[in-house]
Structure formats: C-alpha cells, structure tokens
Amino acid sequence: MGVRENFNIIQNTSGTIAAIGLEKIGKAAAGNLVTPAIWALNAATKNSTPSVVDVGIYASGFVSAPAAITVSTVKALSDDSINRKVNEIRLQHEAKYRQFILPVQNYGHNAPFFVAQDIASNGGTVWQGQNHQWVYITDARGLLVPDFKPNNFRQAMQPTFPFELNKNNKFKFCSRTCRW
Amino acid sequence: MCEFFILTSLLLACTGEQKTDNAQYSDLSEFNQICGFFDALSNHPSIATLSGKEKNDFIMERLESLRPEGNAKLAWTLIRNFTPNEERYGMFKQGVESVIEQEWSCSSMEALAASSVDETSWHGAGTQPLTQNTVPMKGAVWEGVSEKEASKE
Numbered sequence: 001m002g003v004r005e006n007f008n009i010i011q012n013t014s015g016t017i018a019a020i021g022l023e024k025i026g027k028a029a030a031g032n033l034v035t036p037a038i039w040a041l042n043a044a045t046k047n048s049t050p051s052v053v054d055v056g057i058y059a060s061g062f063v064s065a066p067a068a069i070t071v072s073t074v075k076a077l078s079d080d081s082i083n084r085k086v087n088e089i090r091l092q093h094e095a096k097y098r099q100f101i102l103p104v105q106n107y108g109h110n111a112p113f114f115v116a117q118d119i120a121s122n123g124g125t126v127w128q129g130q131n132h133q134w135v136y137i138t139d140a141r142g143l144l145v146p147d148f149k150p151n152n153f154r155q156a157m158q159p160t161f162p163f164e165l166n167k168n169n170k171f172k173f174c175s176r177t178c179r180w
Numbered sequence: 181m182c183e184f185f186i187l188t189s190l191l192l193a194c195t196g197e198q199k200t201d202n203a204q205y206s207d208l209s210e211f212n213q214i215c216g217f218f219d220a221l222s223n224h225p226s227i228a229t230l231s232g233k234e235k236n237d238f239i240m241e242r243l244e245s246l247r248p249e250g251n252a253k254l255a256w257t258l259i260r261n262f263t264p265n266e267e268r269y270g271m272f273k274q275g276v277e278s279v280i281e282q283e284w285s286c287s288s289m290e291a292l293a294a295s296s297v298d299e300t301s302w303h304g305a306g307t308q309p310l311t312q313n314t315v316p317m318k319g320a321v322w323e324g325v326s327e328k329e330a331s332k333e
Contacts, residue, residue, distance in 0.1 A: 096322045111207075111251050113278045117258040117271075123314035139320035146310070147317050160263055166301045169311050170261050175271065177264060 085133035092129075092151045097137065104134040119144065120157035120173035127156035146171070149180065156180065208280045210252030215286035217242045221296070222288040235296035236260065251279050260297070269293040 082103050090098040104126065108115035112134045116126040119136045124144030126136040130152060137148050146159040158178055159171035166172070217239050224230065224238070239256065246253040259272050269290045276284045310316065 100322070110249075110254050111275070111279045113275045114251055114254050114258060117262070117275070118254070121258055121261040123311055139315055140322055141315075143315040143320070144313055145317060145320050146314055163310060164302050165311070166261065166303070168301075172261055172263050172302065174263050176267065 082133065085129065085131045086135055088131055089129040089133060089135050097148075100139060101135050101137050104136055107136065116157060117173070120159065121170045123159055123163075123171050125150065125156070125158040127153040130154055204280055206247070207251045208284075210246050210250050211255070211276045211280070211284065212286075213246065214239075214243070214252055214256055215289055218286060218288035218292055221292055232295055232297040233300055235292065236298040239296055251275075259293075265294040265297050 082105060086101065086103050090101045093101060104112050104115040104119065107119055110118070116128070116134045116136070119126045122144060123146045124136050124138070125146060125148040126134060127150040128134045132154070137145050137150075139145055146163065147161065148158070150156055155175060156178065157173050157175045160174045161179065164172040220242075221227065221235060221238050230238070243253055243256060255272060255275050259268050259275075262268050262271055269286075272289070272293065273284060273286075315321075
C-alpha cells in the first residue's frame with residue numbers, strides 16, 4: 001500500500017538519482033535509458049504509457065547529454081594543453097619555483113594577454129613562454145612577486161622599479177623596458 | 181544511435197564555435213568603439229591645448245558605455261598603467277589582435293595614446309610600500325609554509 005501511494009515519488013526520485021548517478025560517471029547516454037525502463041515498469045504494473053510531454057522531456061534529455069559531454073570534453077582537452085605548456089615552462093626554472101608558476105587562466109577569465117597585464121598592474125611578474133602560454137608566479141603564501149626574473153620568455157611584464165602605485169593601488173608596469 | 185550522438189556532438193561543437201565568434205565580434209565592436217572615442221578626441225576643437233588628464237578623462241568617460249566584463253574596457257583601463265607611454269598603442273594593438281585573431285589598427289589612437297595620460301594619478305616613484313598582496317623576491321617564501329599558515333595570510 002505504502003509503495004503504491006508513493007509510487008510516483010519513488011519512481012521519479014529513483015529515476016532521477018539513477019540518471020544523475022550514471023551521468024556523474026560519464027555515462028550520460030545510459031542515464032537516458034533509465035526513463036524507458038521506468039516506462040516499461042509502469043506499463044507492466046499500472047498499464048500506463050508515456051504521454052507526449054513525457055516523451056518530449058525525455059528527448060530533450062537526449063539532446064542535453066551530448067552537450068554536457070561535448071563541453072566537458074573540450075574543456076578537458078584545453079586544460080590538458082595548458083597544463084602541458086605550463087609544465088614545459090616550469091622545467092626551465094629552478095625546482096623551488098616550479099610549483100608556484102601558474103597559468104594566467106587561474107587568475108582571470110578575460111583574454112590571456114589582458115589577464116597578464118592585470119597581474120602585472122596588481123604587482124606580479126608575468127611572462128609568455130616560447131610555447132605562447134602566459135604564466136605568473138606567486139610565493140608559497142600566494143603573494144605576487146614583482147621582481148622575479150623569468151627564463152626563456154617571448155614577452156614578459158612586471159611592475160617598474162622603483163615601484164609606482166596610483167590612487168587605485170595599481171602598479172605602473174613595463175615590458176620591453178623592464179630590467180630583465 | 182552512434183551516428184545520432186556524433187552528429188549532435190558536431191552540431192554542438194559548431195554552436196560553441198559560433199559563441200566564440202560572437203564573443204570575438206562583440207570584443208571587436210568595442211575595440212572599434214574605443215578607436216571611435218579617439219577619433220572624436222582628435223576632432224575636439226581644443227585638442228591642441230587639452231592636458232594629458234583632460235584627454236584621459238575624455239576617453240574614460242566614454243569607456244563607461246562598454247560592457248564591464250568585456251575585453252575592450254579592461255584593455256584600455258589596464259594600458260593606462262603601462263610605461264613607456266610611447267609603447268601603449270603597440271601593446272593595445274597586440275592585445276586586440278590576440279583576441280580578434282586578425283590585424284587591427286587605429287590611427288587616431290596611435291597619434292594620441294601616448295599623450296592621453298593622467299600623470300597626476302601616480303604617487304612618486306618608490307614612495308609607496310608594496311600592496312599587501314605582493315612580496316619582493318628577498319621576502320618571498322618558497323617552501324615550509326603549511327596550509328594553515330598560508331590561509332592566515
């Protein structure tokens with residue numbers, strides 16, 4: 001009796017959880033197959049069939065699943081490429097600095113060249129490796145380092161020395177004319 | 181079924197590329213608007229006598245009309261901190277071209293970027309301590325910082 005009264009809650013919750021569970025482990029297509037299984041169960045136990053709305057919602061799930069997979073796959077490939085390039089740059093520096101050399105993508109979401117300028121104007125040293133990846137460095141406490149001297153860069157930026165700050169606490173920064 | 185997924189994925193990948201194109205188009209449009217601000221500045225009746233601060237203010241007032249999260253507004257806001265002034269246009273142009281992935285130029289900006297500077301906004305060189313988010317090499321810590329200590333910073 002209890003099961004019958006709560007049938008819809010049980011089926012929707014379990015169906016959703018099952019679908020989410022499958023999607024969490026990357027089996028989004030399998031997640032979509034949960035719903036037809038529940039329809040089959042309904043047909044067997046209550047002699048009911050899915051409505052047009054049910055089918056529409058189900059179909060939209062099929063469309064959104066590949067979207068999620070595509071987006072996450074593209075992002076993973078991009079992250080892999082960035083990590084590989086950052087590692088290449090790290091290997092050109094002393095071991096004690098390597099883990100503190102980070103991609104500018106960690107700092108901001110604008111175009112990398114402008115994020116690099118943002119870091120320099122906030123007091124950090126930022127440089128572009130020969131592989132075109134922009135990176136910056138912090139110390140172990142996460143503080144930007146304005147006078148680090150990077151190796152083997154295409155272009156670099158850092159605050160001018162002596163340091164100059166404007167009223168918004170932004171540093172005057174340089175590139176070609178810095179004391180590299 | 182497999183073909184359906186491949187086709188859908190390709191379609192969505194194209195949609196993602198379209199979004200990138202749209203973002204590039206929005207950025208290009210706003211970079212061109214900034215160029216237009218410099219065109220207007222170059223046609224200002226008192227351009228010969230305007231101070232660096234007045235020219236800077238002229239551009240900054242108009243910059244407010246751009247998207248706050250866009251690359252264009254950020255680009256000009258940042259380039260005002262770059263030195264030497266004579267290389268500002270080149271740096272701005274480099275940034276624009278890195279975003280739109282094509283050649284870009286603006287003759288009025290090239291002529292006026294170096295002189296549109298508010299020098300009064302800067303404190304004297306070396307008279308200010310570093311900000312709390314920065315540390316020079318001689319004070320930097322490269323090891324032996326626990327997460328607890330790092331979180332205190």
